[in-house]
Amino acid sequence: xxxxxxxxxxxxxxxxxxxxxxxxxxxxxxxxxxxxxxxxxxxxxxxxxxxxxxxxxxxxxxxxxxxxxxxxxxxxxxxxxxxxxxxxxxxxxxxxxxxxxxxxxxxxxxxxxxxxxxxxxxxxxxxxxxxxxxxxxxxxxxxxxxxxxxxxxxxxxxxxxxxxxxxxxxxxxxxxxxxxxxxxxxxxxxxxxxxxxxxxxxxxxxxxxxxxxxxxxxxxxxxxxxxxxxxxxxxxxxxxxxxxxxxxxxxxxxxxxxxxxxxxxxxxxxxxxxxxxxxxxxxx
Amino acid sequence: xxxxxxxxxxxxxxxxxxxxxxxxxxxxxxxxxxxxxxxxxxxxxxxxxxxxxxxxxxxxxxxxxxxxxxxxxxxxxxxxxxxxxxxxxxxxxxxxxxxxxxxxxxxxxxxxxxxxxxxxxxxxxxxxxxxxxxxxxxxxxxxxxxxxxxxxxxxxxxxxxxxxxxxxxxxxxxxxxxxxxxxxxxxxxxxxxxxxxxxxxxxxxxxxxxxxxxxxxxxxxxxxxxxxxxxxxxxxxxxxxxxxxxxxxxxxxxxxxxxxxxxxxxxxxxxxxxxxxxxxxxxxxxxxxxxxxxxxxxxxxxxxxxxxxxxxxxxxxxxx
Numbered sequence: 381x382x383x384x385x386x387x388x389x390x391x392x393x394x395x396x397x398x399x400x401x402x403x404x405x406x407x408x409x410x411x412x413x414x415x416x417x418x419x420x421x422x423x424x425x426x427x428x429x430x431x432x433x434x435x436x437x438x439x440x441x442x443x444x445x446x447x448x449x450x451x452x453x454x455x456x457x458x459x460x461x462x463x464x465x466x467x468x469x470x471x472x473x474x475x476x477x478x479x480x481x482x483x484x485x486x487x488x489x490x491x492x493x494x495x496x497x498x499x500x501x502x503x504x505x506x507x508x509x510x511x512x513x514x515x516x517x518x519x520x521x522x523x524x525x526x527x528x529x530x531x532x533x534x535x536x537x538x539x540x541x542x543x544x545x546x547x548x549x550x551x552x553x554x555x556x557x558x559x560x561x562x563x564x565x566x567x568x569x570x571x572x573x574x575x576x577x578x579x580x581x582x583x584x585x586x587x588x589x590x591x592x593x594x595x596x597x598x599x600x601x602x603x604x605x606x607x608x609x610x611x612x613x614x615x616x617x618x619x620x621x622x623x624x625x626x627x628x629x630x631x632x633x634x635x636x637x638x639x640x641x642x643x644x645x646x647x648x649x650x651x652x653x654x655x656x657x658x659x660x661x662x663x664x
Numbered sequence: 665x666x667x668x669x670x671x672x673x674x675x676x677x678x679x680x681x682x683x684x685x686x687x688x689x690x691x692x693x694x695x696x697x698x699x700x701x702x703x704x705x706x707x708x709x710x711x712x713x714x715x716x717x718x719x720x721x722x723x724x725x726x727x728x729x730x731x732x733x734x735x736x737x738x739x740x741x742x743x744x745x746x747x748x749x750x751x752x753x754x755x756x757x758x759x760x761x762x763x764x765x766x767x768x769x770x771x772x773x774x775x776x777x778x779x780x781x782x783x784x785x786x787x788x789x790x791x792x793x794x795x796x797x798x799x800x801x802x803x804x805x806x807x808x809x810x811x812x813x814x815x816x817x818x819x820x821x822x823x824x825x826x827x828x829x830x831x832x833x834x835x836x837x838x839x840x841x842x843x844x845x846x847x848x849x850x851x852x853x854x855x856x857x858x859x860x861x862x863x864x865x866x867x868x869x870x871x872x873x874x875x876x877x878x879x880x881x882x883x884x885x886x887x888x889x890x891x892x893x894x895x896x897x898x899x900x901x902x903x904x905x906x907x908x909x910x911x912x913x914x915x916x917x918x919x920x921x922x923x924x925x926x927x928x929x930x931x932x933x934x935x936x937x938x939x940x941x942x943x944x945x946x947x948x949x950x951x952x953x954x955x956x957x958x959x960x961x962x963x964x965x966x967x968x969x970x971x972x973x974x975x976x977x978x979x980x981x982x983x984x
Contacts, residue, residue: 468824471799497776498801516852519746519775521704523856525867529704537749542777585864587849588798588819595891600972600982602891603847603899605819615878616888622871624861631871638848638868664876 385653389418390425392578392658394462395436395635397428397444399614403663407451414659426452427656429462431495431515432586432637434470435593435609437463438477445481449488458490462514463503465496467588467606475502482507491553504550512554513546515578522560522582524640525624533648534561539568547573554654558582559645567649576654580643581632590636592616634660665909665917667939668838669932670925671739672719674728676933681735683933684940687919688732689772691742692725693718694759701752704856706745709774709794710925712858717925722759729766738769743778744792746854753777760785776809783810790838793817796851799824800831807835813918814838819849821984822908822977826915839912840976841920842935843927845900869896898973904964905976906942910955913946938962956980 391414393400393407400410407426415423428448430437452459461481466474482489491510494500495517503511518538524530536557546552547570554574557564559582566575593609594602595616601607613635620631620638630641647653669680671688680688691708693715698705710717720728725741732739741763743756756778760771764787771782774794782789790813791797791806797814806814814832816825818840829837846853847865855864875888905920912920920943922935942959949955961969972978 465796465798467798467820468800468827469821471801496796496798496802497805498799501805502801519852519854521746521856522854523864525861525864526856526858529856537747537752540750540753540777542780584855585848585853587847587852588817589847591892591895594895595888599894600978602972603895604978605821617876618873618892619876620868620871620873622867624867638864
């Protein structure tokens with residue numbers, strides 16, 4: 381990231397909190413380790429929930445949330461709740477889950493990140509909370525297999541007139557981006573909206589089908605979309621070596637999602653930037 | 665339920681129609697677009713496959729529309745790249761206006777920006793699977809923005825499809841029916857799809873990869889490896905939704921899509937005939953069980969039907 385930008389440092393515990401707690405670390409120990417690793421003065425915000433998997437989200441327990449909110453209060457750290465795209469079968473239960481969560485932890489949730497238009501409308505109409513557009517909203521192609529495309533200074537295409545109107549209509553606070561290219565120029569962003577950048581991993585593809593969820597299933601029940609699981613993603617992952625890529629470029633499948641590592645991505649064109657760090661190796 | 669097929673070879677239009685196709689979709693290439701926005705600015709999802717997937721220019725498409733309409737069929741033009749800039753959206757106005765003039769039935773679009781543009785231009789829009797309409801709230805959002813038809817993702821169950829249709833009954837629905845399954849979501853698969861390296865799933869399949877697991881017991885390791893082999897080698901090598909036709913016909917799905925813009929036309933015709941025949945059978949059956957007993961599976965019967973690996977909707981034969 382460019383030095384002259386004022387940074388807000390955040391830890392991304394989405395898709396990770398259960399692994400952290402299962403590892404025996406406390407939330408505080410994990411966050412502190414990320415802080416040290418990054419050389420930050422402090423961590424201002426924690427992201428919890430899930431970007432990619434409704435089951436991961438719905439399997440988060442009150443105990444999980446209590447750990448997070450208790451730590452956040454002690455450490456004077458803000459919380460962003462992240463909602464994945466729920467398919468039809470989970471939509472109703474997700475809304476009930478949110479109701480319960482908001483009753484129990486209302487004063488702890490500083491903002492909500494949504495990842496689809498349906499949830500954007502729902503949250504904006506039902507809750508009085510700041511809303512962010514999550515990383516699944518911004519759908520620029522990202523592909524280091526094509527160096528000519530990847531190694532450019534790239535301006536995200538998604539800042540359209542429609543997006544401007546949604547930002548105004550739904551009072552959107554922040555737009556999240558992935559580190560899709562060698563360098564991002566976000567100077568075309570709407571004036572009143574903040575930019576958050578995920579790092580070091582850029583998600584490349586995702587879906588409703590989870591390879592790991594099928595491990596113990598019989599053949600004819602394998603690879604069903606959005607299937608019930610035993611949280612096999614907590615204990616399994618895949619690392620790839622793609623022949624089209626420099627072997628140093630890490631490609632990894634976590635849960636339903638494939639990411640490539642791009643921690644060197646430079647962002648310019650914003651005075652302030654929120655950096656959302658997904659620090660995987662601390663618990664591996 | 666109509667059968668919707670890709671039309672990449674106008675010379676076979678008659679055969680497609682004779683086989684039973686009533687709706688067509690097609691993309692195009694445009695040199696002026698590429699000159700304006702560069703080689704990586706895709707006009708549609710398969711622009712990266714160049715003329716293998718988009719055989720015709722825009723001018724040729726304009727001439728094709730009336731020919732297709734003469735057969736009594738509908739034709740839709742695809743604008744379903746994952747993302748467009750504002751400048752690109754505005755550039756598309758010229759395409760939409762000309763397509764309206766020649767009487768196109770609609771444009772298949774991938775984002776809310778193009779739904780809005782289509783409405784402004786007086787062209788019906790179909791929200792592509794790239795829109796990621798996974799639930800009824802998202803369906804309602806696209807309907808209220810002006811979409812006339814919604815293509816539901818291929819990674820939804822039949823029950824979910826029907827539930828969305830009941831919740832938002834004001835629009836038409838289209839579902840995936842035959843060929844080219846996908847292990848990821850069309851809506852969020854953001855690697856480039858191009859001739860040189862194909863989609864990212866192709867690289868993942870052929871690339872070296874290492875499985876990491878906490879449980880190191882030999883039996884578990886073997887189970888994980890076999891699961892991975894099935895996922896990368898066998899799953900969705902082909903895809904078929906014939907068993908779902910009864911449910912979709914009864915639910916009122918407007919169109920079942922046969923994908924495969926680069927596939928052989930004779931294979932497409934075979935699939936069209938199979939789907940059409942089964943739609944008729946479904947209409948005449950009073951129960952799903954009767955349909956499953958009576959349906960025809962053609963040459964697939966002894967091949968891909970055994971284990972659910974090639975099913976778009978495996979729950980029909982293999983349960984939830």
